[in-house]
Amino acid sequence: MAQLRADTVRLRKLTGRPIDLDASLDWDCSSRGWHCCVDKAIPLTPYDVVRLRHSTGKTSQQLIDDGRITFQWRGGLMAAWLSQVPYERKHRACVFYEELTNTDIARIRDEDPDRFASFPPNVQRAADSQSGGSYRVAGLCGVHTNRPEACRAFPFMLKPDWADAPDQPQVEEVHRCGTCALRTKTTARQIMLDNGLDQFWRPAQAWREIKLYLVSRGMAYANDPKYRALPLDVEPRTELWANCFNPDALAAVTEGFPDQWQRDTDLEGDDRILRLVLNEVLDRTDALVAQSGVAIDDLGLIDESPAQRPDLDELLDPSRPVLPVIAPAA
Numbered sequence: 001m002a003q004l005r006a007d008t009v010r011l012r013k014l015t016g017r018p019i020d021l022d023a024s025l026d027w028d029c030s031s032r033g034w035h036c037c038v039d040k041a042i043p044l045t046p047y048d049v050v051r052l053r054h055s056t057g058k059t060s061q062q063l064i065d066d067g068r069i070t071f072q073w074r075g076g077l078m079a080a081w082l083s084q085v086p087y088e089r090k091h092r093a094c095v096f097y098e099e100l101t102n103t104d105i106a107r108i109r110d111e112d113p114d115r116f117a118s119f120p121p122n123v124q125r126a127a128d129s130q131s132g133g134s135y136r137v138a139g140l141c142g143v144h145t146n147r148p149e150a151c152r153a154f155p156f157m158l159k160p161d162w163a164d165a166p167d168q169p170q171v172e173e174v175h176r177c178g179t180c181a182l183r184t185k186t187t188a189r190q191i192m193l194d195n196g197l198d199q200f201w202r203p204a205q206a207w208r209e210i211k212l213y214l215v216s217r218g219m220a221y222a223n224d225p226k227y228r229a230l231p232l233d234v235e236p237r238t239e240l241w242a243n244c245f246n247p248d249a250l251a252a253v254t255e256g257f258p259d260q261w262q263r264d265t266d267l268e269g270d271d272r273i274l275r276l277v278l279n280e281v282l283d284r285t286d287a288l289v290a291q292s293g294v295a296i297d298d299l300g301l302i303d304e305s306p307a308q309r310p311d312l313d314e315l316l317d318p319s320r321p322v323l324p325v326i327a328p329a330a
């Protein structure tokens with residue numbers, strides 16, 4: 001059983017280099033995924049999973065069953081991750097990572113012209129290489145259109161406490177990926193905007209609030225002496241957390257949105273599915289607490305007031321600005 005720390009879901013430990021959002025920096029993506037997709041653990045939010053279904057053509061249940069999504073109790077909370085596969089001799093790469101050499105790219109040009117056309121010009125040029133040898137050119141993402149939030153922000157991360165300290169740098173650089181060598185003038189704000197993060201930050205913030213609520217209602221799995229867990233077996237506790245990352249386990253999703261995961265994208269449908277999943281976990285938690293007969297003041301961390309049930313309509317409202325990076329939707 002994991003040890004719960006009081007701040008587990010309140011604040012991720014900050015490990016990177018604080019950066020001003022609008023400070024000029026040299027950076028561009030080189031398509032060399034061995035910097036960002038190797039030896040990096042990629043955490044998932046429930047929204048990440050809803051989106052991943054579209055790029056894989058699989059339901060969330062299939063992604064879990066075939067081991068592409070894995071779970072782990074961490075600090076009393078269940079976390080979901082993209083699984084990794086062996087890479088070179090001592091490394092691990094994301095399960096969706098694909099590395100291409102110049103000979104691979106020449107073959108794709110002949111066999112799959114549409115795919116070849118989707119490659120950036122610097123990758124396409126490698127098909128005409130006269131070097132005579134084989135060398136790696138690009139590390140590509142097999143789920144690029146619907147890649148998770150953590151991948152979109154790389155090599156930066158929006159600090160989760162940015163709203164509490166608006167006068168401090170709100171972004172940190174969490175990795176040095178090497179593509180600063182490309183010397184394209186940009187800013188952390190622009191990089192994040194270019195990667196469509198506005199679709200991901202509101203769901204991510206909703207997920208943080210839900211984790212706080214679950215902890216407050218005794219749903220964490222912890223042996224911290226300061227933590228008062230809801231009396232509940234490990235199986236239903238695990239299932240409740242795991243279902244946050246498994247929309248296709250919910251009948252309202254499979255009946256209301258049959259085969260929706262087979263579409264390339266469906267942002268409106270994904271938003272509605274996410275609301276169904278998150279409301280279900282909140283309703284189920286409230287029902288379990290009510291059935292237990294334990295007062296909410298006697299659950300969660302000692303000395304902390306019970307959390308309010310998150311208002312999903314407010315948190316997911318597209319007109320809500322996600323400061324400091326994203327302005328409200330017009």
Ligand code: SF4
Nearest residue numbers: 037094096097141151
């Ligand atoms: S999901 Fe895509 S971008 Fe993210 S680590 Fe995996 S291969 Fe890389």
